[in-house]
Amino acid sequence: MEIAQQINNFIIDNFMMGRSPEELTEDDSLLEKGIIDSTGVLELVSFIEETYGFTVEDDELVPENLDSVNKLVNYINRKRQH
Amino acid sequence: MLVHHFLEENAERFPYKDAAIQLGGRISYLELEAAANRLANTLIDLGIKSGDRVGILMESSIKYIIAYFGILKAGAIVVGLNTQSAIRNFRNTLRDCQVSGLIINKNMAHIVKEIYAALPSLNFVVSESSYSHFPKDVEVVFLLDAQLKGDPSRPAVAIKEDDIAQIIYTSGTTGSPKGVSLSHKNLYANTSSIVKYLDLKPDDRVMAILPFFYSYGNSLLLTHMYCGGSVVIDNRFAYPNIILDIMAQERVTGFSGVPSTFAILMHKSNIHNYRFEHLRYITQAGGPMSPALTQKIMEVMPHIKIFIMYGQTEASARLSYLEPDKLLEKIGSIGKAIPGVKLTVKDEKGKVCRPGEVGEIIASGDNIMVGYWNQPEETKKVLKEDGLHTGDLAKTDEDGYLYIVSRRSDMIKSGAHRISPKEIEEVLAEFPSIIESAVIGVPDKILGESLVAFIVPNGKIDTKELKKHLRLNLAVFKIPREFIQVKSLPKTSSGKIKRFELVEKYKMKAKTS
Numbered sequence: 357m358e359i360a361q362q363i364n365n366f367i368i369d370n371f372m373m374g375r376s377p378e379e380l381t382e383d384d385s386l387l388e389k390g391i392i393d394s395t396g397v398l399e400l401v402s403f404i405e406e407t408y409g410f411t412v413e414d415d416e417l418v419p420e421n422l423d424s425v426n427k428l429v430n431y432i433n434r435k436r437q438h
Numbered sequence: 439m440l441v442h443h444f445l446e447e448n449a450e451r452f453p454y455k456d457a458a459i460q461l462g463g464r465i466s467y468l469e470l471e472a473a474a475n476r477l478a479n480t481l482i483d484l485g486i487k488s489g490d491r492v493g494i495l496m497e498s499s500i501k502y503i504i505a506y507f508g509i510l511k512a513g514a515i516v517v518g519l520n521t522q523s524a525i526r527n528f529r530n531t532l533r534d535c536q537v538s539g540l541i542i543n544k545n546m547a548h549i550v551k552e553i554y555a556a557l558p559s560l561n562f563v564v565s566e567s568s569y570s571h572f573p574k575d576v577e578v579v580f581l582l583d584a585q586l587k588g589d590p591s592r593p594a595v596a597i598k599e600d601d602i603a604q605i606i607y608t609s610g611t612t613g614s615p616k617g618v619s620l621s622h623k624n625l626y627a628n629t630s631s632i633v634k635y636l637d638l639k640p641d642d643r644v645m646a647i648l649p650f651f652y653s654y655g656n657s658l659l660l661t662h663m664y665c666g667g668s669v670v671i672d673n674r675f676a677y678p679n680i681i682l683d684i685m686a687q688e689r690v691t692g693f694s695g696v697p698s699t700f701a702i703l704m705h706k707s708n709i710h711n712y713r714f715e716h717l718r719y720i721t722q723a724g725g726p727m728s729p730a731l732t733q734k735i736m737e738v739m740p741h742i743k744i745f746i747m748y749g750q751t752e753a754s755a756r757l758s759y760l761e762p763d764k765l766l767e768k769i770g771s772i773g774k775a776i777p778g779v780k781l782t783v784k785d786e787k788g789k790v791c792r793p794g795e796v797g798e799i800i801a802s803g804d805n806i807m808v809g810y811w812n813q814p815e816e817t818k819k820v821l822k823e824d825g826l827h828t829g830d831l832a833k834t835d836e837d838g839y840l841y842i843v844s845r846r847s848d849m850i851k852s853g854a855h856r857i858s859p860k861e862i863e864e865v866l867a868e869f870p871s872i873i874e875s876a877v878i879g880v881p882d883k884i885l886g887e888s889l890v891a892f893i894v895p896n897g898k899i900d901t902k903e904l905k906k907h908l909r910l911n912l913a914v915f916k917i918p919r920e921f922i923q924v925k926s927l928p929k930t931s932s933g934k935i936k937r938f939e940l941v942e943k944y945k946m947k948a949k950t951s
Contacts, residue, residue, distance in 0.1 A: 369905070371914055379548075387674055390497065390521060390545040394702060395853050395885060395915070397676040415708055419677055 359408075360429050366403050367425070371396055382425040397422060404428070410435050440622045441603050442510040444629070444664040445471050446592070452640060452666050458500050459643075459688060460671040465500050467666075470507070472590040477508030477541075477564075479593055480584040484539060484562045484577065488513035488595060491535045491605065495528075496543035497521050498650045498671050501566070503659065504585055505541040506650070513595035514538075516604040517617075518651035521546060524913045529556045531607045531615050535811055539564065541581065550576070599623040605811050606653050608751045609849065609858035617811030618653075618751045627804035628754035629660045631777045635759055636692070636719065636745065640666035644692040645685050647675040647699070648854060654723055657755035658694055675699070678707035689716040696724030697731065698853045701884045704734050719743040719762070723755075725851035725886050726842060729769045736765070748772035748842070752826055754805040757781060758840060771839040772832075779803035780825070781840065783832055788824070793836050796843050799828040848937055850879035852887045855915050859937070862891065862918065865911045869904055871896050876927050876935045877918060880944050891918040892940055894926060922947075 357365075360382065368377045371391045379389070386392040392400065400422065401412045412421075421431040445467065448457070453468035465473070486492065492509045494516065496502050502518075509516045517535055519528065528549055532540075536559040540550065547569035554560060554573045562577040564584050572578050603625055605617040632638075644662055646669045648655035662669045670688045674680045682703075685693065695703075700722060703709050720735070720742055727746070735744060743762035749755050758781060760773030775781040783797040784790055791797040802825030809817035820827050831843045850857045859877035866875040873894040879887030893899070901921070908917045922944075928936040 369909070372909075387676055388545075392676060393522065393915075394676040394678070395698070398702070398706065398884060414706055415679065417677055417706060418679060419674070422677075 359432055360425055362407065363425050363428050363432075366400070367391065370399065380425070384425075385419070385423050387419065387423055400428075404432065408432055408436060439626045440510070440597055440599060441625050441629075441660065442474070442507050444660065445474065445507050448663065448666040455640070455666065456668045457663065458503055458669045458671060460500050463500065465503075470500075470503065473504045473585040474507035474511055475590050475592055476586065476588045477504055477584045478511035478595075479589040479591075480564070480579060481508060481512040481514065481539065482593055482595075483588075484579065486512050486514050486538060488597065489601070490514045490538040491517050493517045493519055493532055493535075493537045493540045494542075494651070495519055495521060495540055495546040495549060496566075497545070497673050498646060498648075498655060499543070499673075500671065501543065501581065501585075502650050503663075503669070505564075506659070508584075509541075510597075510603055511593055511595070513593075513597050513601075515602050517607070518604070518656070519607065520649070520651050520913070522913050522915060524911055524916075525549070525552045526911055527615065527913065529553045531617070532557055532560075534607075534615065535605055535617055538562070542566065543581075547572075597622070599626070600808075602808060604656070606651070606656065606751050609856055609861060614861075616813060616816060619808045619811050620754050621808050624754045624805050624807060625660060627778055628657065628756055629664045631779065631805070632657060632661050632756055633665050634777050636661070636721070638662070638665040638667060638692075642667035642692055642718075643670055643688060643690045644668075644694065645681065645688075645690040646671045646694075647673070647681060648694060648696070649673075652854060653749070653751040653755040654694065654696070654854070675702070678702055678709075682707060682709060682712050685714065685717065686712060691716055691718040692720070693717060694721040694723075696851075696854045697722065697727040697886045698884055700727065700731055700735055701886075704731065704738065705884070709738055714739065714742065717742055719745060721745040721747055723747040723749060724854055727886075732765070732769060746772060748840075750801075750826070750828055752807045752820065752828075753779070753801055753803075754807070756805070757799075757801050757828075760839070764839070768835075768837075768839045771835070771841050773840065774838060775801075775803075779805060782824070783834055783840070784824075791833065793834050793838075796831055796833045799830050799832050799840070800824050801826045801828060850877075850887050850889065852879060852882070852885045852889060853915060857889070857916055862889070862912060862916055865908060866891060866893065868911070869899075869907050871899050872904075874927060876937060876940055878937050878940050878944065880941060880948075889916070889918040890920045890922065890944055892922050892924050892927060895923050899923070 449467040449471035457467045457470045539562045541564040544567040551571040566581045599622045603622045607615045746760040749757045785797045862877045875893045882888035928939045
């Protein structure tokens with residue numbers, strides 16, 4: 357499965373609480389849409405670390421890396437290249 | 439004094455001072471009061487009368503503050519709701535208090551369609567944005583119009599200090615929500631007491647990351663509106679480094695959090711790189727924080743006063759605090775009663791306990807709630823002649839400092855949330871292949887406690903379907919992290935689940951695996 361699909365599924369399954377999956381586009385801010393909170397981000401980080409086998413450093417915990425499906429995909433691809 | 443008088447007095451004392459700041463936007467006391475007046479007059483035009491309930495469905499924001507004071511100024515009762523709730527929670531709480539109107543932001547517009555049929559009392563919605571699915575027979579007014587247009591003068595509504603100002607819903611031990619009804623007098627008493635012991639002054643600026651719909655966040659808002667300080671709102675604590683930057687930029691003097699806030703800051707942020715020249719104090723409440731974490735904060739922020747506090751929504755927020763200079767000497771203590779509150783530890787026969795003896799904390803003072811909304815029987819269980827029976831068991835030391843020993847109720851504190859296991863068990867019981875279940879809180883480094891469900895299955899459980907069922911019926915933070923299938927649950931002779939035994943069983947399992 358593609359990374360975008362995996363991330364999308366994880367977010368819908370864990371944070372969308374009955375909201376329609378169509379409400380989430382790949383560029384939507386997860387924070388601004390009220391989809392994720394501080395513990396949600398930590399769950400997302402654990403999922404990424406377990407699924408893609410790298411550590412998310414404290415200073416990488418920023419919206420530029422994690423706040424939309426597209427940003428997550430780019431971040432994961434960058435990390436995997438290192 | 440009425441709660442909206444806080445705002446009115448400071449609009450006269452400091453008209454051009456920042457009352458609230460959010461994402462670079464600022465609103466002065468004068469502007470805030472004018473916007474609240476306009477909204478209040480709009481609500482009155484929509485038919486709101488004294489004592490009507492108006493719900494706020496929005497995250498902490500400048501708009502939330504305008505809505506809060508607008509509702510009070512119209513003589514109505516504020517019902518601030520947890521924006522992360524599941525649909526059935528919204529439905530249950532709003533039906534319980536029979537709201538006449540809702541003030542909502544764009545993220546919450548879709549909720550109206552889902553709950554409308556269950557709310558015959560709902561007459562209008564003040565909405566931040568248009569939405570094609572608003573029911574036709576509900577009047578819709580745009581929030582911006584309500585705040586910017588219309589009459590900016592103070593509405594003339596007769597309000598008494600014993601009138602209810604706000605209902606804050608908490609998870610009841612029975613699983614159904616309970617509306618803690620707080621009067622203007624309750625909130626004023628608690629606010630002025632907190633301002634006194636924190637020594638808050640007009641120069642104080644608090645970093646508000648806690649949601650205003652919970653009593654802790656609500657008290658941050660009210661204390662700063664009362665002292666003429668500023669509230670710096672930011673809902674991006676999901677990215678703690680952003681908050682640290684904002685704290686430095688806005689020169690905040692105070693920061694408040696629950697144990698998980700500090701666990702995240704200490705373990706998942708770059709806090710070591712910051713100096714916090716303007717920060718004067720931090721406060722911690724919302725459940726016990728481990729002494730190890732307290733010590734860690736002291737190491738990282740050696741020059742900052744740390745106030746450990748204890749309270750309940752039923753007490754408007756706060757009941758006790760530990761003075762910062764006693765923190766090391768009395769580590770693990772929740773301190774002593776705040777000004778204007780009396781706390782006594784009593785045994786089951788109602789006798790005052792001696793130092794070292796364990797009993798229940800009984801609280802009295804003007805901050806103690808009027809009761810649970812429309813639930814006289816539940817109110818009677820906790821509000822008795824001698825005060826509020828907190829359900830928390832504690833002892834005092836020889837100097838009168840209080841130490842919590844255990845909480846009598848089974849409530850679980852996870853992150854900033856107080857969760858009733860009963861509510862989750864009720865939702866689990868609705869799932870066809872579950873005979874019974876027990877939900878417990880187990881120690882979690884970040885959350886304080888995380889949720890684990892022990893399940894007695896009837897045949898095979900389709901976990902995917904189960905998770906779907908939970909997502910539809912529970913807020914995200916109420917969904918257990920782990921499910922353990924067992925043949926039976928340990929019970930007392932009267933049939934009560936021995937939750938303590940399950941916690942021990944879980945800890946043993948965690949140790950051996």
